[in-house]
Amino acid sequence: MSTQILTLDSHKAGTPPGDLAIWFFIFAELLAFGIFFLAYAFARANNVELFNESQQHLNRESGAINTVVLITSSYFVVRAVAAIREGLSRQCVYWLGAAIGLGGVFLVIKLFEFHAKFSAGISLSTNTFYMFYLSLTIFHFMHVILGMVILAAVMLKAHQGGYTAEHHTGVETGASYWHMVDLLWIILFPLVYVIR
């Protein structure tokens, strides 16, 4: 077996990186979010004025900054995977730490956004738009937390030297999940904050 295959595809050829089980979970989550996205889109079709009007009150800047934050965080996770593929546990831990830190930034920005909405008396029952806005973003928010927990567990194990250049499925598994959280936000942001 050539070293190239070992480092580039430390998984079975043809299958995605990480544990296959996480990919079942990822696709299940994508399915749930996908249906939710479509539900939003078609609910909007029946209520265009309401959605367009309410959308104006969203904080587009914080949405955009959060997109940048998550994309960058995802990139850091890529670097963490690259590091462990070279057997560099310490670098892997640093990159993961940075990614988790950015996840925290995302949460803080989102909390400010939620705080502004809640103090304006907006809740799930205000109208259909806010029902979707809050449901989708809170649901995603919880996924960010879950992703951070997973990354933290991976980081801890990496810190203890639990991964090597040959055996690091755990890092790839956590990374794949985190990229999914990123991917979801990449769709959520234009859908809820931009399209009108």
Add this chain to the structure above:
Amino acid sequence: MSQAFTKSMARNIFFGGSAFFFLLLVALTFDTMQVLPKRDHRENITPAVERGKMVWEKNNCIGCHTLLGEGAYYAPELGNVYARRGGGEFIKAWIKSRPAEGTPGNRRQMPQFNLTDQELDDMVAFLKWTGEINTAKWPPNIEG
């Protein structure tokens, strides 16, 4: 070489996923509890309504009827019966007039429950209150 699909990962997803969605349920339940007073009009739950619910339960009405669509499908929906029958008098007269030995013919039978006048009034109060719950416009029409 690492294994592609491990039991421990499947187990972690089970525990993590279940905990995650249970937390989401708790969060949604919390919000529901905040909103409910505006939809169930609980300020109108008088002692008569409370007693009426007891009468409803003690006679196992749910064993034949539906209430807001839940129950048995043998007899009519009663969540909107107060509106359908234009008030409580019909309801009371109906319950009172069931023959103990049944009505003749091949009809579905409702037992004679021997309710007191007080119980009948309480039952009507309960059904009236139930009819005022905001059920998102269900049922589709007055027939239930």
Add this chain to the structure above:
Amino acid sequence: MQYQSQAVAKPYFIAAIGLFVGQILFGLIMGLQYVMGDFLFPAIPFNVARMVHTNLLIVWLLFGFMGAAYYMIPEESETELFSPKLALLTFWVFLVAGALTIVGYLTVPYATLAKFTFNDLWPTMGREFLEQPLVTKVGIVLVALSMLFNLTMTVLKGRKTSISIVLLMGLWGLAVFFLFSFYNPSNLVLDKYFWWWTVHLWVEGVWELILGSLLAFVLIKVTGVDREIIEKWLYMIIAMVLITGIIGMGHHYYWIGTPEYWQWFGSVFSALEPIPFFMMTVFAFNMVNRRRREHPNKAAVLWALGTGVMAFLGAGVWGFLHTLAPVNFYTHGTQITAAHGHMAFYGAYAMVVMTIISYAMPMLRGRAANSEKSQVLEMWSFWLMTVAMVFITLFLTAAGILQVWLQRVSTEPLGFMAAQDQVTLFYWLREISGVIFLIGLVLYIISFFVKGETKEAA
């Protein structure tokens, strides 16, 4: 049978089948009352018959689950049961309490039963499926706790497998979520909201953990496929069950006064609920196709495959048919619900209990499998009951579609009873299918008494 104490499962299984017969008899009574309204009136009014029908179902399934657990846990843990005596005592307590409750339902008016059992002090009765008097409910909790204590102690002292852990979690969940049945606020909306925490989180939550572990256990035994593979599948299936099913509870919160966002949450997540059932079907067939041995118990294999298919059809497909809020707006509380309920309970829970009984009973009677003749009869009963149930479901679905059309969709809606009169034909057909189901059940019981050449248990 590898451990002496597994024998305590036998009375549980026998009681389960006995109560199953009772359930079907009362089902037939109700079915007849649908078309001949004065049948057995006023001796057994419909609401009493229905209460007996549904309560017997719950109780016999619980007997089946408990028997399965007492059979499986020692074998999985590779140790004798912590206390076989306690398990037997629990059996008799549960049986007597259950029998007394049913006798109570049938002999005195429900209101009288409520009065004598102090329902006024702590009202919990008179809610669908939770009609049991307070003392019976307490009894169920005590029985469950005794079983859980017994099983948990057994697992703690022995080998801890994924199957026994999942089974225990399912049983613990069953006990925990039953506690919501003691909460009965005078506000009907709250009452209904938390009533579902028992009912939904049972049948679309923790019971499926039990279902999964029973199926996994039997599949390991009859196919000889590697435990690692089967347990991996088990975890993925039950993960999907809870991921979709917990928020899927929203499909019960459309029209009972709860906020309208539940229509979205309920629709999205319950639309995904067929996935774990589909996985279960694929799982069962996949494992049987990859089998490493030919187990002599063909009937058990058939039941296991049947569970996979029928659970998917009944719970998955028939559930999906009316789970989306815009559809459910019209179908809520009609015969469509009844159709789904029948096939889902039979396909998922009744069949999995018969799967484990089919596998374990011969073992408990000292042989690997029943005689060829007995198995053929059992398979006949499988097909009769299953096909009959498919027809019951189809006829009820037809009745339901007509009912929805006449009573709710058409521009000049008929009243409830007028609409019911229009669908009488389907109720007759349903009743005939019910009789065939009973014949299947009788054959099933006879199959236990058919003798013939058998092999000793390995």
Add this chain to the structure above:
Amino acid sequence: MHNIENQRSQFIRPCTRVWLGLLALTSVTYGIGRMELGGTQIVMLVLIITFIKGEMVAGFFMGLRNTSLLWRAIMASWLVIVGGGIAIAYLVGLK
């Protein structure tokens, strides 16, 4: 250290470029939102950008571009169905 050099050129550098590309595309999307642009053409543009971003994350970050066609097809069809559905819903809403 042939393999490490290989990994840098085949994994890290492409991903870095993808990251920069994602940032650029995000700023385009944000700019469209900022100017409160609407209308069919703009929305289709936004959706196409989103699709490209999704494929970039899936292919490079998630590593799907090195997998068999099946995996890539599943992910691509998810993106197409969701994006296409949003587009259809938008057109439905124009009426």
